[in-house]
Amino acid sequence: MTTFHTYDTLIVGAGGAGLRAAIEASDRVRTAVISKLYPTRSHTGTAQGGMCAALANVEEDSPEWHAFDTVKGGDYLVDQPAAKLMCEEAVHAVYELEHWGLPFNRTPEGKIDQRRFGGHTRNHGEAPVKRACFAADRTGHMILQTLYQQCVKRNVRFFNEFYVLDQLMVDGACAGVVAYELATGELHVFRAKSVVYATGGYGRMFKVSSNAHTLTGDGPAVLFRRGIPLEDMEFFQFHPTGVYKMGILLSEAVRGEGGVLLNSEDERFMERYAPTVKDLAPRDMVSRAIFQEIREGRGAGPNRDAVWLDVRHLPRDVIEEKLPDVTEFARVYLGVEPTRELVPIQPTAHYAMGGIPTNVDGQVVLGQDETPVPGLYAAGECACVSVHGANRLGTNSLLDIVVFGKRGGKHAAAFAADAELPELPERPEGSVRDTVNGLLNRPEGANAADIRNELQDSMQDLAFVVRTEESLRKMQEILVGLGERFERVYVQDSGAVFNTELMEVMELGFLLDCADALVAAALARDESRGGHYREDHPLRDDANWLQHSLAYRQDDGSIRLEHKPVKLGPYVPMERKY
Amino acid sequence: MDTTERGLGEVLEGSDQRAAGATHRVTLTLKIRRFNPELRGQESWWDEFEIQADPDDRLLDALHQVKWYHDGTLALRRSCAHGICGSDAMMIDGKNRLACKVIVRDVVPKVTVEPIRGLPVLKDLIVDMEPFFAGYRSVLPYLINDSGEPDAERLQSPEDRHRFDDTTKCILCAACTTSCPIFWGDQEYVGPAAIVNAHRFIYDSRDEGAEERMKILADKTGVFRCRTTFNCTDACPRGIEVTKAIQDVKRSILFERF
Numbered sequence: 037m038t039t040f041h042t043y044d045t046l047i048v049g050a051g052g053a054g055l056r057a058a059i060e061a062s063d064r065v066r067t068a069v070i071s072k073l074y075p076t077r078s079h080t081g082t083a084q085g086g087m088c089a090a091l092a093n094v095e096e097d098s099p100e101w102h103a104f105d106t107v108k109g110g111d112y113l114v115d116q117p118a119a120k121l122m123c124e125e126a127v128h129a130v131y132e133l134e135h136w137g138l139p140f141n142r143t144p145e146g147k148i149d150q151r152r153f154g155g156h157t158r159n160h161g162e163a164p165v166k167r168a169c170f171a172a173d174r175t176g177h178m179i180l181q182t183l184y185q186q187c188v189k190r191n192v193r194f195f196n197e198f199y200v201l202d203q204l205m206v207d208g209a210c211a212g213v214v215a216y217e218l219a220t221g222e223l224h225v226f227r228a229k230s231v232v233y234a235t236g237g238y239g240r241m242f243k244v245s246s247n248a249h250t251l252t253g254d255g256p257a258v259l260f261r262r263g264i265p266l267e268d269m270e271f272f273q274f275h276p277t278g279v280y281k282m283g284i285l286l287s288e289a290v291r292g293e294g295g296v297l298l299n300s301e302d303e304r305f306m307e308r309y310a311p312t313v314k315d316l317a318p319r320d321m322v323s324r325a326i327f328q329e330i331r332e333g334r335g336a337g338p339n340r341d342a343v344w345l346d347v348r349h350l351p352r353d354v355i356e357e358k359l360p361d362v363t364e365f366a367r368v369y370l371g372v373e374p375t376r377e378l379v380p381i382q383p384t385a386h387y388a389m390g391g392i393p394t395n396v397d398g399q400v401v402l403g404q405d406e407t408p409v410p411g412l413y414a415a416g417e418c419a420c421v422s423v424h425g426a427n428r429l430g431t432n433s434l435l436d437i438v439v440f441g442k443r444g445g446k447h448a449a450a451f452a453a454d455a456e457l458p459e460l461p462e463r464p465e466g467s468v469r470d471t472v473n474g475l476l477n478r479p480e481g482a483n484a485a486d487i488r489n490e491l492q493d494s495m496q497d498l499a500f501v502v503r504t505e506e507s508l509r510k511m512q513e514i515l516v517g518l519g520e521r522f523e524r525v526y527v528q529d530s531g532a533v534f535n536t537e538l539m540e541v542m543e544l545g546f547l548l549d550c551a552d553a554l555v556a557a558a559l560a561r562d563e564s565r566g567g568h569y570r571e572d573h574p575l576r577d578d579a580n581w582l583q584h585s586l587a588y589r590q591d592d593g594s595i596r597l598e599h600k601p602v603k604l605g606p607y608v609p610m611e612r613k614y
Numbered sequence: 615m616d617t618t619e620r621g622l623g624e625v626l627e628g629s630d631q632r633a634a635g636a637t638h639r640v641t642l643t644l645k646i647r648r649f650n651p652e653l654r655g656q657e658s659w660w661d662e663f664e665i666q667a668d669p670d671d672r673l674l675d676a677l678h679q680v681k682w683y684h685d686g687t688l689a690l691r692r693s694c695a696h697g698i699c700g701s702d703a704m705m706i707d708g709k710n711r712l713a714c715k716v717i718v719r720d721v722v723p724k725v726t727v728e729p730i731r732g733l734p735v736l737k738d739l740i741v742d743m744e745p746f747f748a749g750y751r752s753v754l755p756y757l758i759n760d761s762g763e764p765d766a767e768r769l770q771s772p773e774d775r776h777r778f779d780d781t782t783k784c785i786l787c788a789a790c791t792t793s794c795p796i797f798w799g800d801q802e803y804v805g806p807a808a809i810v811n812a813h814r815f816i817y818d819s820r821d822e823g824a825e826e827r828m829k830i831l832a833d834k835t836g837v838f839r840c841r842t843t844f845n846c847t848d849a850c851p852r853g854i855e856v857t858k859a860i861q862d863v864k865r866s867i868l869f870e871r872f
Contacts (some may be wrong), residue, residue, distance in 0.1 A: 076786050077691075077699040091766075108748060134767040137757030137820065139775060139782050146769035150735045171782070177698065186757035218737065248693040362660065365696060369670075369717060485682035528686030531652040534737040537686040 038465050039224045043068045043114040044452035046228045047215060047254060047445070050199045052176070052437035053416025054234035055183035055332060057398075057445030059233070062192045064449040069192060069214055070226065072199040072250065072539070075184050079236055079248045080437065084178025084361065085289035086168030087133075087434035088156055089126035093147040099123040101159060102167065106432060107607045109155040109318045110389075110425020111566035111576065112145050113268070113584070115517025118335050118421045120437050122432075129438045130169050139171050141358070150433035151358075157317040157383040161614070165317050168431045173287050173361045179434055198224065199539055200254065200257045201468045203231070204414075204461055211409030211458040214468045218220040218465035218539060221532025223465045223472075224379040229452035231415040232402075232444045233259065234437075235391060239272075240543075242385035246278055246285035250543070255418040257392050257546035264400060264409070265598075267420040268390035269550070270568045271556035273428055274501045276322040278384025279369050286362050286381060288430040290347060291315040293354050297326070298344040299334040299376065305343075310614040317614045320427040320567045323383040327501045337380045344378035348445040361413040383501055389428055389567060390554075391420040391432065393586065398444025402602040403586070411451060413457070415444035422584065425602075426566020481526030484541050487518050491551060493543075499555055506571045508559040515552055519593075522548055553587040556595040561585060578609050620627040622674030622750050640722050642676055647728040649735045650687065658735070661685070672784035674702055676718055677727070689738040693846055694777050703730050710789040710849035722807040730792035732801065737817040746788045749804040753812035753830055758823030766826050774819040781814040790846035791854045796839050806846035806856045813859040816866065835863045855872070 037557040044065035047054045048429040054069060061067040069075070090097040102123035107114045132591060134140060134148060141149040150166040158165040187194075195215065202214040204225075238253030239245040256266050276297070291297070296315050299305045309325040310317035317325075328344050329335060335342050355363055355375060365372045392414040393401050400412040416437040416440040423436055494514045498507040522545060529537040561578035564570050583599040590596050616712060634858075640664055649658040663680045674692055681688045690699040692702040695714045702713040707721065733741040734843045759768075791797050791805035811829055816824040837860055846856035 061803065073693055073701070073787075074747075077693045077701045079694060079699070080787070082694050082696070082698045119858045131765075131767055135757075135759075137759075137818065139818070140767070142770055142772045142775045146771050146774075148767050172779075175699075177785070181782075181784075188751055189756040248699065249695060250693045282696075334852065361698075368717070369669070369672075369696070371670075483682070485678075510691065531650070533650070533652055534689045534740050536689050536691075537681070541648070549619075 037222055039222060041224060041226045043226060043228045043229070044399055045448045046226055046231045048231060049078070049234035049236060049418070050075035050194065050211060051234060051236055051416065052080035052179050052183060052434065053441035053444070054232070055180070056438050056441030057232045057234060057415055057448065059183065059186050059190065060442050060445030061449040062190055063108060065452045067192065067449070067596045068195060068226070069211070069426050070195045070200055072197060072218070072254070074196050074394045075187070075194065076180060076189065078180060079251055081177045081180040082285065083179070083434055084287035085292065086151065086170035086175050087130060087179070087438070088153060088167045088431040089169055089435065090123065090167060091127060091148060091150065092477045093143060094150045095372045096158065096186060097165055097167055098510040099127065101157070101165070101322050102126065103348065104160050104385045104607055105156050106423065106429055107425070108161070108612060109429040111426030111612060112515065112578070112582065112609040113422065113565060113602055113609070115273070115603040116607060117506040118423045118605055120605065121578070121603060122398055122435060125439045128434050129435065131506045133179065133182055133222065133438065136186050138178050140169055143144050145148070151289065152316060154288050154291065154316045154322070156431070157313065161270070161312070164313055166290070168292065170289065171447070172177060172357065173289055173359050176434060179438070200258065200544065201542060202260050204464050206458055206461055208409065209458060210257060210409065211425055211460055212464070216468065216472065218534055218536070221535060223468060225464045227457065227460055229455040230411040230413060230448040231459060232398065233418055234416045234441060237388040237417040238547060239385045239388070241491055241495050241551045241554070242500065244278060244281065244283040244382065245385040246275060246386065248285050252267045253550035254543065254545035254546050255414065257549040259392055260465055260549050260589050264589065265393060265402065265588045266390060266553045267393040267586055268422060268557070268584050269553040269587055270483040270561050270585065271389035271426045272385060273319055273387040273389060273567045274323040274383040274511065274556065275386035276321050276326055276343055276383050277381045279336065279365060280380035280382055282369055283384035284365055284369060285384065285386065286345060286365060286379065288319070290345060290359055290362055293358055294350050295345055297322070298346050299329045299337070300336040300340065301334055303334070305329050305334070313614045317426055318429060320530045321614065323501050326383055342380040342382050346378055347374050347382045348376055385500070387428055387433060389417045389420065389424040389426065390416055394419045394421055396421060396443065397438055398449040399447065404598065406600070411449045411455065413444045415440040426568060427598050429584045436494035440567055447570050472518055472538070474529050475525070475541060478526055481524040482521040484525050486542050487521050487545050490514070491518055491547065497553060499558060502569055502571050503558055504558065504570060505562070508555055512559065515548065515555060540610070550587070552595060556597060557585045557587050560597050569599060582609065633794060634732045640669050642667045642722050643724040644676060644680060644719055645724065646688070646738070648738055650737055653692065657706065665844060667718045670723065671712045673706065673716040673718060673721060673725065674713040677713055681742045687863060689740050691740055698785060700785035703787040703789040703792070704728065705730055710793040712787060712789070712851045715851055733788070736752045741747060745801055746805070746807065748765065749791070749808040750786065751809055752804055753808050753827055754778045754823055755811045755815065757818070757821050758826070759820055760822065768820050770819055777816040777819070778814050781810045783854050784810050784814070787851060789849040789851055793845040793849035795843060795845065796841060800839070802835045804835055806860060808854055809837055809860050809863055810854060813863055815865065828863070831863055832867045840864070846853050
């Protein structure tokens, strides 16, 4: 059975970007949010450290300095006009969240308090600056809650635990989506004038990841399968401080508040890699430094494959008031008491800089000339504006989702207000129906968990902090094999009610698509920039590679790459030193 | 060496082992209450699975092992796997816990897992959350302030900010509400989580909706149903003093004019 719905604007995903888009769109046009999770389960809630905006509440600051840091932090792959816009709109975005009730920490004067964060500096790199607005170490939780509260207030229509599996296109324009209702197994066709994708990242393709199990690149993969390119997929952020082996994030705010990294010789090794900002260097640099320390035999822990995060010297009230959750993670998951013990950490797959190509209005754009796809929008981690370039600065993700969620929602609604309701293609749910039935009726086959484990293990070994042509070619071969096995994947649960096994198999398929794009783009980019480090090409190559990559899935299953220039601005690429 | 020192020594040794990625595995038996209307109608039953697990694994990892290698039909909700998203509240050995915050070494050799109580079970460990969220929505869980917005932020002293800090931590996992014997008996009661979320705004110096919320919570479905059994406080994975928050609201309704 198929149920049909009609809306002006659909939002797919209910994290920060989706909810912010929903607030904007629902005030203007008939809007619905479709989310595979209950909105408050979204991964925005796990963001810890803060959201940067040059409020200058604590120290002198300016949006222009913030923009410079964003561009430099992104290793000059950032589209500079987009970064300028984001950093300028940041100030109002923070005030707006405060007006909606977000409980920011306060200065003694009652203003929003601010703290230091990696790569955020005073006057173009002179020294770290206090720019991150925060609510203890649960800033993302408070943003997600606050935005959801505003949706409750506005009576926004939610379809919770509905999983979008296909994008409907007619004559190159958006016509709606097809979703699978988890509670019943029914398919729903949502006809709509505009759709905003806000589905988050795909860190679950790596073994050690800070990402939720559900972060599987659904939005990017759905569009990739419909011919939309994915931009800059080779740029994935490996956050330096994940809980050893588990990957749970220990916020950069720990170092912002004065925590330091130590190697096995108790040396504060970041002083050698980034003499000015030390432990507050951008994440790509810190993760590579950790990798280097481990490789040179100064890794900590009995296996010498970790380094220590040290907060023993921090005042007790800073730990309890500003870092309570992080402290608890160490206690619960490592059995370590951070006030008197060292915390073992290692880099963890954290954030996708790449994704669905958009302009600053959230419109999905095609090709080198950036032709907008009518009615199609994306925002947040699943999108690539690009404001993060080759490496995102800490806190800029929360800023991105609020600023571009708003812009995407606003423009998607404006588009819908003027557009005719599109015709649906024939048998719109046909492709999804065939896939679901094929899976449910297959009597035996490959185990999905085995495929997923092999994907995660091999991506961890071959496409993580350090990559080479050889490792990426090997990964590409492995992906071919995994793709073939996935064609024969078996779902034991043939039921319709909460078939979460079927859902996990769909998620795995999307992860494989994103991994294909990531590895193809990483193999082609024979330079090192930001989060993409090629040991066989260790230098940045601006002459050839000051450009974004676009990966297209071809009809025969292969991937075609093309490139488009970075939008430059006032900041001339120079060597990145901190 | 006194016992305290010895205790500390053991902790350190334990953490060293964990940091070493100790690979010794333990046998864990999971006894899981099952429910699947498509297979067995309205009857629920128990299944037992024996698995090998790393003692440092989360119980959620053990449940995944069951689902991925033993019985794909096992249904549960989960997402972030570190106690923030609030998806995987379950009754674990009789107490409401998040499966991702229970560590295998603390429950070996055997653990009993059931769905949280008081909400309709839909399949295995998945319950219908709609009544829970309806309770949440009923207390007007959003800032109410019609006094106009300043150009910059509203000012709030650190003390005023601290007043409602505890209740901002709520992740809406329903562990508190579904541990409450009053809620089990009467789902008209809004339950602890809804009151926690009302508390978060009632004591926010920027909010002007306290009177309206107190009116709602003074009703027969509100705070006075609470019999202070403290189950909710014990169940909260975020360490919120839930019962205290409920008492705060009761006291304000009785003694303060809003």
